[in-house]
Amino acid sequence: MPLIEVILGGVILGGLYALVAIGFNLQFGMARIVNLAYGEFLMGAAFAAFFMYTLFSINPIVGMLLSVPVSFAANWLIYRVLMLPLVRRARTRDDLEGQTILATFGLLFVLRGAATLAFTADNRYYNYLGVPLNIFGFTFAANRVLACVLACIFGGASLMVLNRTRFGTALRALNIDPIGAELVGIDVRGMAGLAFAGGGALAAAAGTLVSTFLTFNPAIGIEFTMKALVVVIMGGIGNMAGCLTAGLLLGIAESLCSYYVDSGLTLAVAYALFLIVLVVRPRGLFGTP
Amino acid sequence: MAASAEDRRRRRTRTAAAIGALVALVAVLATVPLLTSDYQLSFMVNVMSYLVLTIAWALFSGTTRLVSLATSAFFGIGMYTVAMSIKILPLYASFALAIVVGAAVALVVGVLTLRLSGMFFVIFSFGLSEMIRELMVWWEINQTHTMGRYVYVPFDTTMIYEHLLGLAVVVFLVGWLLRRSRLGIALLVIGEDETVARQVGINVPFTKVAIFIVSAMFMTLTGALMAPRFSFINPNFAFNPLVSFVVVIMALLGGLQKLWAPVLGVIPLIILSERLQTQFPFWYSVLLGLVFMVIVYFLPRGVTGLLEDIWKALGRPLALPRGFTGPLLDAWAWLSRPIFLPRGLAGIIEERWLKIMPRANEKR
Amino acid sequence: MAALLEVENLRKAFGGLVAVNDLSLAVAAGEVLGLIGPNGSGKTTLLNLIAGTIRPDAGKIRMAGEDVTRLANHLRVRRRINRTFQLVRAPPNMPAIGTVMAAVLYGAGERVRFKDAGYEAAGWLGEMNVLTKADRRFDQLTYIEQKRVELARALATRPRVLLLDEWLSGLSPSELEGGMSVVWSLAAQGIAVILVEHVMTAVRALCHRVIVMNAGAKVAEGRPDAVLRDPEVIRAYLGDEDA
Numbered sequence: 001m002p003l004i005e006v007i008l009g010g011v012i013l014g015g016l017y018a019l020v021a022i023g024f025n026l027q028f029g030m031a032r033i034v035n036l037a038y039g040e041f042l043m044g045a046a047f048a049a050f051f052m053y054t055l056f057s058i059n060p061i062v063g064m065l066l067s068v069p070v071s072f073a074a075n076w077l078i079y080r081v082l083m084l085p086l087v088r089r090a091r092t093r094d095d096l097e098g099q100t101i102l103a104t105f106g107l108l109f110v111l112r113g114a115a116t117l118a119f120t121a122d123n124r125y126y127n128y129l130g131v132p133l134n135i136f137g138f139t140f141a142a143n144r145v146l147a148c149v150l151a152c153i154f155g156g157a158s159l160m161v162l163n164r165t166r167f168g169t170a171l172r173a174l175n176i177d178p179i180g181a182e183l184v185g186i187d188v189r190g191m192a193g194l195a196f197a198g199g200g201a202l203a204a205a206a207g208t209l210v211s212t213f214l215t216f217n218p219a220i221g222i223e224f225t226m227k228a229l230v231v232v233i234m235g236g237i238g239n240m241a242g243c244l245t246a247g248l249l250l251g252i253a254e255s256l257c258s259y260y261v262d263s264g265l266t267l268a269v270a271y272a273l274f275l276i277v278l279v280v281r282p283r284g285l286f287g288t289p
Numbered sequence: 290m291a292a293s294a295e296d297r298r299r300r301r302t303r304t305a306a307a308i309g310a311l312v313a314l315v316a317v318l319a320t321v322p323l324l325t326s327d328y329q330l331s332f333m334v335n336v337m338s339y340l341v342l343t344i345a346w347a348l349f350s351g352t353t354r355l356v357s358l359a360t361s362a363f364f365g366i367g368m369y370t371v372a373m374s375i376k377i378l379p380l381y382a383s384f385a386l387a388i389v390v391g392a393a394v395a396l397v398v399g400v401l402t403l404r405l406s407g408m409f410f411v412i413f414s415f416g417l418s419e420m421i422r423e424l425m426v427w428w429e430i431n432q433t434h435t436m437g438r439y440v441y442v443p444f445d446t447t448m449i450y451e452h453l454l455g456l457a458v459v460v461f462l463v464g465w466l467l468r469r470s471r472l473g474i475a476l477l478v479i480g481e482d483e484t485v486a487r488q489v490g491i492n493v494p495f496t497k498v499a500i501f502i503v504s505a506m507f508m509t510l511t512g513a514l515m516a517p518r519f520s521f522i523n524p525n526f527a528f529n530p531l532v533s534f535v536v537v538i539m540a541l542l543g544g545l546q547k548l549w550a551p552v553l554g555v556i557p558l559i560i561l562s563e564r565l566q567t568q569f570p571f572w573y574s575v576l577l578g579l580v581f582m583v584i585v586y587f588l589p590r591g592v593t594g595l596l597e598d599i600w601k602a603l604g605r606p607l608a609l610p611r612g613f614t615g616p617l618l619d620a621w622a623w624l625s626r627p628i629f630l631p632r633g634l635a636g637i638i639e640e641r642w643l644k645i646m647p648r649a650n651e652k653r
Numbered sequence: 654m655a656a657l658l659e660v661e662n663l664r665k666a667f668g669g670l671v672a673v674n675d676l677s678l679a680v681a682a683g684e685v686l687g688l689i690g691p692n693g694s695g696k697t698t699l700l701n702l703i704a705g706t707i708r709p710d711a712g713k714i715r716m717a718g719e720d721v722t723r724l725a726n727h728l729r730v731r732r733r734i735n736r737t738f739q740l741v742r743a744p745p746n747m748p749a750i751g752t753v754m755a756a757v758l759y760g761a762g763e764r765v766r767f768k769d770a771g772y773e774a775a776g777w778l779g780e781m782n783v784l785t786k787a788d789r790r791f792d793q794l795t796y797i798e799q800k801r802v803e804l805a806r807a808l809a810t811r812p813r814v815l816l817l818d819e820w821l822s823g824l825s826p827s828e829l830e831g832g833m834s835v836v837w838s839l840a841a842q843g844i845a846v847i848l849v850e851h852v853m854t855a856v857r858a859l860c861h862r863v864i865v866m867n868a869g870a871k872v873a874e875g876r877p878d879a880v881l882r883d884p885e886v887i888r889a890y891l892g893d894e895d896a
Contacts, residue, residue, distance in 0.1 A: 034408075034411075036415070082582075082586075085586065094407065097408065098354070098356055098411075099585070101356055101411060102356065102537065102541070102581075102585045103582060103585045103586065105358075105534060105537070105581070106578045106579070106580075106581035106582035106585060107578065107582065108578070109534065109574050109575070109577055109578030109581065110574075110575050110578035110579055110582070111578075112574060113572070113573070113574030113575035113576075113577075113578060114575050116571075116574065117571055117572065117575065222419070222530075223419070226415065226416040226419065229412045229415070229416070230412070230416070233408070233409060233412060262427050262431060264423060264426060264427050264430075265423060265424070265427055266423075267416065267419055267420050267423050268420050268423050268424050268427075270416075271413070271416055271417075271420045274413070275401055278401055278402065278405065278409065279401065282404070282405055469767065470767060471758045471759070471767055471770075474751065474754055474755045474758060475755060475758075475759060477744070477747060477751065477755075478744055478747070478751070478752060478755045480744075481744030481745065481746060481747060482742060482743065482744045482745075484706070484738075484742060485742050485743055485744060485752065485806075486727075486755075487705075487706075487725075487726040487727045487730070488704070488726065488727075488730060488735065488736065488806075488807075489730065489752065489755045489756035489759055489760050489806060489809075489810060490727050490730035490731050490756065490759040490760030490761075490810055491727055491755065491759045492725075492727050493727065
């Protein structure tokens, strides 16, 4: 029964991708900022978890109480200080997207370079809950299962906030029609800042989870950013349910590929999937043609 | 509105003078290897290769306004195709093969992504180089069992330099012709408003893909020509995302409105980059990122805007001290001004030129 | 008169909203067909469908006997269908003549030499009385000048069917008179004009025939004076209680 096990492994990975993509989608879909430095916060949180665990033996899950708010605050500041001038001077949405791509591209190199300086380029790994866990007769590493469960909880909580609260409704209005949102009295820039910060917080949560079961170094950020971009485009910009589906799809595809072909081809799988979706459904998985 | 005879004659003299100056410049540049040291020559090789890459980038991104981050992918394709085929093919044949491979990849990527919203293209171009690198690593490890290739060919730095110089002349001519052609006008209209472009009868996806392929072919050939410079090449070396990044900075710094503007971005950045690499090797990525952000934030209108503002600020009467917040508010307001196509250093020169030569102002 | 452009049972829905519902029309060379109806009745959608900006869900569009329903926008331009936009559109940073040159080079069908395209474009601008503004950037022109440049852009592709989307709206009375004579002269040259318009004086004076749309469907068709007296048309415009 290896196939089912491979697919379940993919689902577990996919849950994590979905979380990464939901955070990215908050920044891209709601705040309209293509943040190429998104993965760097994920990487930062992974290192934070690593050092807290190895130096002070703080449980990574508890450590999130620190890293998530810090990342939230840092992203909020980035929005206010670095993104807002671009938002103000951009004439159209395309203009804004282009400008933020350039600015965050620079930020990506700054953050990655700083991380390499501070933590060295070595691969890091720590053992947390690396015990086998038996579920319905299949064996999984406990840390992976925990990561998936927590990813589902965080992702689900974000979806609840977006769909069930006044705040979430305002955020969704931002995605659909920023000008209309402003006209009905929503503080567009304030809300966009919070969405951006919220995205950063989810990146930190995802980073902590990644660190529990993957080897990481300062260069992993960009790969997660690329995957998040692919998932968001497949699922639909601003569409969180789409993100979840596309994330699971990516996780399963990647898991299948690493079992049958090679585990080094994860990005190629993501882009191949992206291309297939582009050809078959040019407006995304859930877009109306 | 027939142009007067005198007008035409003046224009012809000006064109002849420009061509003459250009030929002289190329002739001088061609003798560089005879006069300089090895270090200076390798600097010039760097300048030439980035010049071709940046102009080729501007051919596509400057007109369609889609930020392409795929430069390193094509550069790498060129370099690695040569590395793989050099043992089987003669040198020039492997250059030709590289161009074919690069064009084919550009065709596939362009057809699949350029039909759709610009965002898809940008995202794809962002990951293309990483993806190809990953595929090549996998291929080399599992199929050919060689990690990296040796390139030993009788093609020394002087030859590389002369070929790159020739390529630079060609890419410059292509850009020049493009501005005076049907295709060039179509690209301008597409860059400004695609709906209108369709409505004047332009085949928008076809045009975009065509210019993308042309631009990619130049990038690929640059990579191919650079391959013999390095005796050992592996995928991680060939597909270096920093190349895409540096090319975008150079183009933005130089400006996009003039064809020759990239020269002004390439030279200072190569000097700066070499300085940074030798003096602060560990800080290189951070500092380069900061330089990039400074250009994006502070030079949306090129260096001209900066100088104008300083000039204005100097001429302003003294005001009462405004405390800490005053300058901060100014900086904020200044950062938030609308963006235009970056004019870069070329903008300043043009401005000064118009001041000195008011005649040139009347040409249109 | 033989129809030049025929539209058969055209239908387009956006989600649940049926914007154009089973609509047919035909227009002959030299005819001015008015398309009127309240806001949101699907007039602009219909124009978008005919011009090829969007694709219909069902139905057929035939141009001079050829089925163009599936043709892309730029190919329809080369089949001699062109349009203007409700909110005037042109590349804002280009000189006015640039767009017209592009239209001459790409839309006119036969190969025009690059050198000649400028002269030809200037000719079209001259025909629209805006030649003196040829080197201005589009966003520096006045509204009426922009409209004229846009029409020059459309005409430079030598259209046989021209779709004008509220081209006469927002003009002052004297400008309106000039604009109407432009439309009139187009029809006199044998161009089939479809005119979406709210300015009723223009509709009455120019149109040979009028189609009234409401909620995506055709509710009346005929000579302007007759149609505009039709009680159903009045109801569509003013609502039941006011009729």
